[in-house]
Amino acid sequence: MTPQTSQIAARYRRFATTEAAGQAPLYEALALAVAASASACSFLAPLPANRQQPNLFLAALRLVAGRVIAPEELEDLLTEKGADIAAVMQTRTTQTNEPARCATLLPALAQIQDQTQRPIALIEVGASAGLCLLPDAYGYDWGHATLPAPPSGTSPPVSPVPYAPPVFACKTSANAPLPRQHPDIVWRAGLDLNPLDVNNPEDVAWLETLVWPGQDARLARLRAAISVAQAAPPRLCAGDLTRDLAPLMAEAPQGATLVVFHTAVLTYVQNQAARDRFAQDMLNSQAVWLSNEGLRVFPQYAGPETPRHADKFLLLRNGQPLARTGPHGQSLDWIDQVG
Ligand SMILES: C[S@@+](CC[C@H](N)C(=O)[O-])C[C@H]1O[C@@H](n2cnc3c(N)ncnc32)[C@H](O)[C@@H]1O
Incomplete structure (x- = not known):
């Protein structure tokens, strides 16, 4: 060699x-x-x-x-x-779309809606096929609380085609603020270097192939989420989050709280200075920014890394730690806010 x-x-x-x-x-x-x-x-x-x-x-x-x-x-x-x-x-690139991550995002979205008393306008950067843009269409089992999926065709996305939404199980700490109902998402859009189309069989085959062999339950949930999205695909735009986000943000409706989020994406922006510029742009914007990434993506917000947390993602709201999350949405450990 x-x-x-x-x-x-x-x-x-x-x-x-x-x-x-x-x-x-x-x-x-x-x-x-x-x-x-x-x-x-x-x-x-x-x-x-x-x-x-x-x-x-x-x-x-x-x-x-x-x-x-x-x-x-x-x-x-x-x-x-x-x-x-x-x-x-x-x-192709590894564009694994993991809708189970919505189980870790939903409490933060519901909290934002409660606090702002306005519905949500949602932008996901690095959306892949957009499956995480539909948190209001799935069911959740957080262990000590559940939230059933809205019946097919009755909730956003309103669909003429019946589908069986997935239910995502997520081991959740007792202090997490779990919502009793789905947030009201009145507008949504995604941005990705290469958006995947849930109605294109080759894109769907690639998404399915990215699930590791033997993870049959995960594959079944992915397929269920794809069927939800196929019924009413969220709008996805091709573009780079470091350059093309501002015009999309400008389209969000005025009466809603704009939330820009990303999960497992900023790690692909290799240059730390570019990540930090993106973070600063988010903090300077009117939007609420949710980041769900590995601990090393934004070390300035992560605090000291401990071995116990090394394999977790950190969920940040405007740079403030909210929770440690399982990278595939399998766990949610809410961090008690000080003060
Ligand atoms: C691992 S996937 C995660 C998809 C989705 N966020 C999820 O959690 O299921 C990462 C996605 O980020 C996209 N991406 C990477 N760098 C990007 C950039 N600079 N601008 C926009 N999208 C990007 C990739 O194309 C890919 O679809």
């Missing part, structure tokens, strides 16, 4: 042992097979570093093969279908 392919091998070994282990045994085995294969690492070497990502490669292999391949099939598949796999890796 060359120094470059050795680095790639180390990245895949790290992915196998720290991310896939215990979560997706098939991906763990396949990532270890990539790490051990000089030809697989050489296949990845010419790609830009952000396209050498394990999640992207494993999803591309799966999409092209139509299933998760066994480790011993890896080299043959690369020989036979290498061009197709490379094409997927050049054109």
Whole structure:
């Protein structure tokens, strides 16, 4: 192996042992097979570093093969279908859309509506297919409280087509301000570098492929959320959150409280100065800004990182910590506000 392919091998070994282990045994085995294969690492070497990502490669292999391949099939598949796999890796990115994150966002949205006494206008930056733009269409089970989904066709988005909304379970601390009803969202729009279309079968296949193998319940909830969105897709605009947000914000209706939010997005803005400029723009705006990101995205708001919280996201409202959240929306630990 060359120094470059050795680095790639180390990245895949790290992915196998720290991310896939215990979560997706098939991906763990396949990532270890990539790490051990000089030809697989050489296949990845010419790609830009952000396209050498394990999640992207494993999803591309799966999409092209139509299933998760066994480790011993890896080299043959690369020989036979290498061009197709490379094409997927050049054109697709990891745009995992996780609607379960709405379970961690909904209390913050409801609180904003309560405090401002106005309905919500919602913008999501980095919206992918827009599934997190529909928090008022899903059901929630926070453990000690539940909020059923509105019946299909009766709530925003008003749909002529019946659908079965998902219910997202989220292990939630007792102090979280859980709403008894969905917030009133009167206007919504998303911005993404590459919006995905829930009514385009190829985009839907890619979204489904990004769910790790074996996570069947998560896949079922994703499909249910897609069916909600297919009935009345939220408006999505192509654009870069660091440049193209202001005109969209200007479209929000005056009588509503504008909330701009993002989850698992700012980590893709590699330059910290650009992230900080975005944060400053948000703080200088009239909008309420909700950020749900890994702890290192905005270290200035995160406080000291403790090992107990290292794998959690931090939910911020205008830079103030509100909660620590499971990265896939699986938990919500509300932070008591001081003063
Ligand atoms: C991991 S997905 C998260 C999607 C969604 N927020 C969720 O939580 O399910 C990240 C999304 O951010 C988008 N993205 C990354 N950088 C962006 C930028 N500078 N401007 C707009 N969108 C961006 C990607 O295209 C992708 O769809």
